[in-house]
Amino acid sequence: MKSIIRQLRRERKLSQEELAAAVGTTRQTITSIEVGKYTASLPLAYKIAHYFGLTIEEVFDFSDWEEN
Amino acid sequence: MEKKLERMRATLRRRLAFFAVGSGCIVLLAVLAATRSLSPLVGDTHYTDFFAGFQTGMLLGLEAVAIFFVVRYLLALRDDARLTALLLEEQDERTQYVEQMAGRYSWRWMTILLLAAAVVAGYFSIGAFVALICAALAEALLTGILRFHFDRQTGGTD
Numbered sequence: 001m002k003s004i005i006r007q008l009r010r011e012r013k014l015s016q017e018e019l020a021a022a023v024g025t026t027r028q029t030i031t032s033i034e035v036g037k038y039t040a041s042l043p044l045a046y047k048i049a050h051y052f053g054l055t056i057e058e059v060f061d062f063s064d065w066e067e068n
Numbered sequence: 069m070e071k072k073l074e075r076m077r078a079t080l081r082r083r084l085a086f087f088a089v090g091s092g093c094i095v096l097l098a099v100l101a102a103t104r105s106l107s108p109l110v111g112d113t114h115y116t117d118f119f120a121g122f123q124t125g126m127l128l129g130l131e132a133v134a135i136f137f138v139v140r141y142l143l144a145l146r147d148d149a150r151l152t153a154l155l156l157e158e159q160d161e162r163t164q165y166v167e168q169m170a171g172r173y174s175w176r177w178m179t180i181l182l183l184a185a186a187v188v189a190g191y192f193s194i195g196a197f198v199a200l201i202c203a204a205l206a207e208a209l210l211t212g213i214l215r216f217h218f219d220r221q222t223g224g225t226d
Contacts (some may be wrong), residue, residue, distance in 0.1 A: 013188040020156070024069075038162050 001063040014027050023047040029050045073148065076155045080141045085139075091134045098127035175211045179204055 009019055014028045025044060032038035033048075038059075040048065050057045077224070101123035104116070144150040186200035 009085070024156060024159070026156055026160045026163070029160055032162055038165075041161050044161060 001064065002036050003059055004061075005030070005048060005059060008054075008059070012052075019048075019051070022051055034057060035045045069152075072150055072155060076151060076158075077145060079146055080151075084138060086143055087134050087138050091131060091138070094127050094131045094134065098124055098131065101127060141221075175207065179208055182207065 009012075009016070016027045016034075019065045020030045023044065023051075024047065029044075030041075033040050036043060045056050046067065049056045052059060101120055104120055140154075144154045182200055182204035182214035186197050186204065191202055
């Protein structure tokens with residue numbers, strides 16, 4: 001699943017490690033989510049979106065899922 | 069987060085107690101194996117030597133692993149940054165997913181491989197055949213028990 005996490009991180013000059021620590025996960029998981037290789041669970045997706053002050057739908061791209 | 073760290077500290081202390089007891093047992097068994105106090109009931113001296121060497125090496129390897137984790141946990145208990153990193157590593161959902169998927173497929177293949185090995189071994193040794201069949205049955209039984217446990221835990225059973 002695609003997301004704009006990398007873009008949001010760069011806008012805020014945030015490293016993957018800092019974001020990972022803030023949402024309670026590891027840097028590797030953040031990397032996997034950013035490249036679309038891993039789909040975050042609902043709680044993690046909510047934590048990430050909430051951290052950036054956005055909704056889940058604004059951070060994650062559900063268009064592929066909706067098409068399927 | 070502080071509550072999670074406190075729970076993690078309690079978990080690490082329990083693990084350290086387990087490793088302390090385990091390490092003692094391992095060292096004792098290693099000494100018994102090295103002094104040939106625990107010798108196989110069958111086999112010639114070559115086999116006895118090989119078995120003693122295998123036991124000693126395996127036990128020392130286990131001890132090394134135990135020491136590694138003891139040091140890691142002691143350092144984590146003294147440093148909140150390390151404790152937090154360990155907590156995140158253990159609770160990371162992607163890691164748990166990977167382990168879950170690996171376990172899901174590995175038990176099936178292990179059962180098949182054990183049964184195939186039992187069939188091949190059966191041509192050469194009845195003892196090896198029985199041992200491999202028992203291992204396959206034990207694995208299947210353990211998997212069944214764990215599946216039942218987690219199924220009930222997540223409310224899957226009426």
